[in-house]
Amino acid sequence: MSSTVLVINSGSSSIKYQLIDPASGESLASGLVERIGEPEGRVEHRTGGRTTEQRNPVPDHAEGLRTVLNLFDEVGPALADAGVVAVGHRVVQGGRYYDSAVLIDDEVVDVIDRLAPLAPLHNPPNLTGIRVARELLPDVPHVAVFDTAFFRNLPEAAATYALDREVAERYNVRRYGAHGTSHQYVALKAAAMVGRPSAELRQVVLHLGNGASASAVYGGRAVDTSMGLTPLEGLVMGTRTGDIDPAVVFHLARNAGMSIDDIDDLLNKRSGLKGLTGYNDMREVHRLADGGDAEAILAVEVYAHRLRKYIGSYAAVMGGIDVLSFTAGVGENDALVRADAVAGLEFLGIEIDPERNVAPSREARYISPDGARVAVLVVPTNEELAIARQAVALL
Numbered sequence: 001m002s003s004t005v006l007v008i009n010s011g012s013s014s015i016k017y018q019l020i021d022p023a024s025g026e027s028l029a030s031g032l033v034e035r036i037g038e039p040e041g042r043v044e045h046r047t048g049g050r051t052t053e054q055r056n057p058v059p060d061h062a063e064g065l066r067t068v069l070n071l072f073d074e075v076g077p078a079l080a081d082a083g084v085v086a087v088g089h090r091v092v093q094g095g096r097y098y099d100s101a102v103l104i105d106d107e108v109v110d111v112i113d114r115l116a117p118l119a120p121l122h123n124p125p126n127l128t129g130i131r132v133a134r135e136l137l138p139d140v141p142h143v144a145v146f147d148t149a150f151f152r153n154l155p156e157a158a159a160t161y162a163l164d165r166e167v168a169e170r171y172n173v174r175r176y177g178a179h180g181t182s183h184q185y186v187a188l189k190a191a192a193m194v195g196r197p198s199a200e201l202r203q204v205v206l207h208l209g210n211g212a213s214a215s216a217v218y219g220g221r222a223v224d225t226s227m228g229l230t231p232l233e234g235l236v237m238g239t240r241t242g243d244i245d246p247a248v249v250f251h252l253a254r255n256a257g258m259s260i261d262d263i264d265d266l267l268n269k270r271s272g273l274k275g276l277t278g279y280n281d282m283r284e285v286h287r288l289a290d291g292g293d294a295e296a297i298l299a300v301e302v303y304a305h306r307l308r309k310y311i312g313s314y315a316a317v318m319g320g321i322d323v324l325s326f327t328a329g330v331g332e333n334d335a336l337v338r339a340d341a342v343a344g345l346e347f348l349g350i351e352i353d354p355e356r357n358v359a360p361s362r363e364a365r366y367i368s369p370d371g372a373r374v375a376v377l378v379v380p381t382n383e384e385l386a387i388a389r390q391a392v393a394l395l
């Protein structure tokens with residue numbers, strides 16, 4: 001059997017995993033542990049078209065991962081025979097330290113821990129996953145792949161907030177970006193699709209999932225991105241505001257009697273599509289809009305307006321645009337959002353073919369007409385595969 005990588009994405013109450021053959025891209029098994037620490041836990045393990053489910057309390061991440069390893073033993077594929085050459089861990093925040101994947105040792109663990117104030121919801125559970133996986137799988141190398149790495153070398157002009165320098169430096173306030181693994185994967189794939197050397201391509205990538213972000217990639221290098229110090233900045237998302245006047249925070253603190261934690265929760269978890277319509281899922285928002293719901297119609301317009309602003313500003317940053325790629329849950333599936341996002345952008349050379357846009361497909365594909373100045377693409381992202389490939393490349 002060929003070499004495989006076990007990819008782990010450890011969250012505060014969940015662990016997602018996938019066993020991947022990085023050469024072929026084949027997923028040999030995948031699954032998730034949910035509701036860790038809650039009275040009723042759930043584990044789902046999928047392999048060979050079959051899903052095994054267990055419902056038991058999962059007190060902590062160590063127990064969760066043990067359950068997963070048992071499932072590999074009982075249901076397969078047996079990890080001992082699967083040629084596991086590495087465990088790849090998704091880590092959200094790598095700060096200014098890492099611009100590519102890194103072999104995990106105690107020093108790396110320490111850095112991820114120290115970066116927790118920049119990603120308080122993500123780095124600590126990522127680290128918990130790393131700790132338990134290193135304990136339970138001590139004989140294979142563990143690799144950290146950071147969501148920020150692709151944006152580590154943004155030009156200073158794009159990464160710097162116009163904030164008092166001393167405060168910014170002391171508290172590490174700058175733009176780090178996120179979703180970098182996906183943006184990098186999609187930009188590479190898009191360059192291969194258009195068949196031109198990525199060195200000369202001006203690309204915009206729109207990763208539109210529940211979280212959403214845009215990036216400008218010039219010559220294979222990220223030159224701007226919409227997420228900032230945290231994933232709150234930028235596009236309208238499922239539950240996040242994206243760009244907002246920071247004075248909204250002062251206004252609410254002074255006039256609405258809200259604490260900083262209340263406002264944090266409001267902006268991150270109760271805003272975006274959810275704040276505008278009550279639903280964070282774009283399918284639900286469309287359903288409401290189709291029924292004439294004025295708030296849902298407005299929400300779709302706000303979402304698309306922000307997208308057009310970002311596409312235009314990134315074309316300005318790069319002096320033009322050659323490739324525009326849509327990815328993630330909304331970007332890959334939602335023809336309406338794609339059409340709205342590019343409406344009126346013909347002056348940039350951006351056009352889509354209406355039939356290509358609505359043709360259902362799970363494959364990477366063109367949705368611009370033949371001969372269009374800008375290649376508009378739908379490129380399904382695969383962060384797990386990207387993590388697996390980065391892990392083996394490092395080794």
Ligand code: ADP
Pocket residue numbers: 208209210211238280281282283328329330333334
């Ligand atoms: P995450 O950010 O959680 O990784 P995904 O990239 O899986 O998210 O995207 C999830 C989101 O994609 C859902 O919240 C939903 O809004 C959207 N989505 C999924 N399928 C469709 C679809 N067919 N049409 C429109 N939106 C969709």
